[in-house]
Amino acid sequence: MNLYYTSTDHFVLLPAILLALFGCATLLFDFLVFPDPRQRRWLLICLVLGEACAGIRFWRQQEFLNAYGGELTAFNGALTVDQFGLFFQWIFLATTLIVGLISYKYLEVREEHHGEYYGLLMLAQCGMFFLACGTELVTIFVGLETMAVTFYILVGFLRADKRSNEAAMKYLLLGGLSSGFLAYGFSVLYGIAGSTKLRVIAEAVSARNAWDPILLLAIATTAVGLLFKISAAPFHMWAPDAYEGAPTSITAFLAVGSKAASFALLMRLFFGPLGSARESWAPLMIAASILSMIIGNFAAVTQTNTKRLLAYSGVNHAGYILLGLIAGNPTGLKGMLVYLLIYTFMNLGAFLVLTVLTRKGLAGEDINDLNGLMQRAPGYAIWMLIFLVSLAGIPPTGGFFGKYFIFLALLETGHTTLAIIAALFVAVSVYYYFRLIKAIFIHKEEQDTPPLATSLGIRLALGVTGVLTLLIGVYPEPFLRLAQMSISR
Helix, strand or coil, rough: CCCCCCCHHHHHHHHHHHHHHHHHHHHHHHHHHHCHHHHHHHHHHHHHHHHHHHHHHHHHHHHHHHCCCCCECCCCCCCCCCCHHHHHHHHHHHHHHHHHHHHHHHHHHHHCCCCCCHHHHHHHHHHHHHHHHHHHHHHHHHHHHHHHHHHHHHHHCCCCCCCHHHHHHHHHHHHHHHHHHHHHHCCCHHHHCCEEHHHHHHHHCCCCCCCCCHHHHHHHHHHHHHHHHCCCCCCCEEEEEEHHHHCCCHHHHEEEEEEEEHHHHHHHCCCCCCCHHHHHHHHHHHHHHHHHHHHHHHHHCCEEEECHHHHHHHHHHHHHHHHHHCCCCHHHHHHHHHHHHHHHHHHHHHHHHHHHHHHHHCCCCEEHHHCHHHHHHHHHHHHHHHHHHHHCCCCCCCCHHHHHHEEEEEEECHHHHHHHHHHHHHHHHHHHHHHHHHHHHHCCCCCCCCCCCCCHHHHHCCCCHHHHHHHHHCHHHHHHHHHHHHHHH
């Protein structure tokens, strides 16, 4: 066994090192160099520089894999850089950068502009790196907890807001419980294989009967931990409160970044080491998927708070993405990747518009706060329409293609009943998304509302998310090729 830090180890780990260093440097700069709140823009620049440096290293890794194929394994199999992992690294990078850009104005409006915010964003992304590329249980768990701890802090970042404090406490307690389930599942897998390496675990699981009681225990506890992280029912109870209480920019980060990272881990485990036991865990995933669509859709119908509505919408979308896992074929895997890519931009875009509605003395979280947005700011209204239509899965937006590949995978594998159920719930989701559209375009604006809280960073982020949401729907071929390349070995 190699005990030395090799050049390959360095090449694989360098993006995470850069994110951690820039994150820690931002914390120090906030305290020592830029203590004046008027200098906070320099900390945002630190985040942009950190993301640029990490992006260059991801690009180098991508070029290496494109040239030589295969994968890069480091630290005796603890980390693996492959096309699948890099697909998610680009999602994490785009998400963190966009959230950073929209946060500057939002934090100023809420009078909570503290420099550690930007450092925590990068440290959370550092944890996500290990979730997407980790191929050893201890490495994965450390990455998961790194991400989770930063989110516990960020959800409660509005220190003077009781809702934010309450949301952080609930998220911390329930998150700790889910981590306990996941750790127990990992320990049982270690007991089965005698190793924490996913490759060895895969061999041990394939040698056992899919209905072996010990294996079922490992699968059940691991699944419970991961279903919590992706906010799938019935383990979604934390999401509405956390989404509502967190700063809106962090709600966007939690809804997209955390969900994508958790799905990356779920896919690596259930398509990998646990793939040979599909017949035992497929019924569990089918139940979670159907329950997520039922609870997510019908709970969203009754919401008046837009962040809670989008939280239940996220539960519904988790159910749709799980359908690709249930299908289990290459189309299903590709559908999951395409769906997560599209979900990143359309969901970030929707939350971005909500951050603009947050003004001094106005939270901007009620559906009525959208009233008359078309008269006040036609550009924001049109972009919000595009994001909501995409979330509903209506062409020609990217959301349509996400659902299309999921349905195609179900039909290819004979899951016709599941496809019909999922299609019926699309109609339900259209209702509550169009409640928001009705408020934007039909309802009258309330009098004496303060101007929207906009900035150059918000407009830039809005343009990127809006254009990509439309582009994936109108010209999906490059993105489909990227997803296909990510699942090719």
